[in-house]
Amino acid sequence: MISSDHLDATFAALADPTRRAILARLASGDASVNELAEPFSMSQPAISKHLKVLERAGLISHSRDAQRRPRRLEPKPLAEATEWLEKYRRIWAANFQRLDALLDQMKFDELKTKEKKSARLKTRGDCR
């Protein structure tokens, strides 16, 4: 089971835009430190620091033996961090779609009631 410390580390690692960009890059495939540093105007040591934070949070890993030591995205901690929010989101999304339809019906009913009322008033006026 996931501890909340674990989740705190995940959320702290995600709080930085450079680290999010690194994760987004790794989502499309493994990459070496040099390849990851390329799009950023940052030194390799600066990128390495970010990679360490991501690694400590378990969000990425690297293979030891390969010379390039490519970094790989570890999807599990992210899935854990997003799962509970997604659960809320799915439930409310389904609710709100039904509420949209209900509100349309309520607006229609209100309009019909108003029309009936004004028709009644008009009839009364005619009788006078």
Add this chain to the structure above:
Amino acid sequence: MINAETFTVTTPSDREIVVTRVFNAPRKLVFDAWTNPKYLPHWMLGPDGWSMPVCEIDLRPGGSWHIVWRHSNGQEMEMRGSYREVQPPERVVSSESWGPEWPETLNTVVFSERAGKTTATITLLYPSKDARDAALKTGMKQGMSQSYDRLEAYLESLGS
């Protein structure tokens, strides 16, 4: 659906969850749909397969509410609470509890109207960070998905 894009779920502090959504209707109607037992069972049903056979609402400060959901497979869920503030058509504050083993939340719903459209803002406040995390863990037991689609959507939402 245009309004699906106006839908957000955020965690502004470690005790809160905030949901916002825009509706194409004046807030008088949205408030009614949200608080009247005549309307609530039509939409507050969660995932497919659930109905709401019990919906009791005593809409006044101190009044209580009680909702039972039933799945087509026979499973039931029950929720109850009481109203703290009732200000039609703009604001309702109520407590919510799923049972003794669950943390009670304080829910605030605010409706604001602009140009015929209504924004609903729902704030769920947990008594502590631990309580929210407990709810969080229970939620996660229900199934873990590792889809990259979701990952990308989440990264985008963090980036925006």
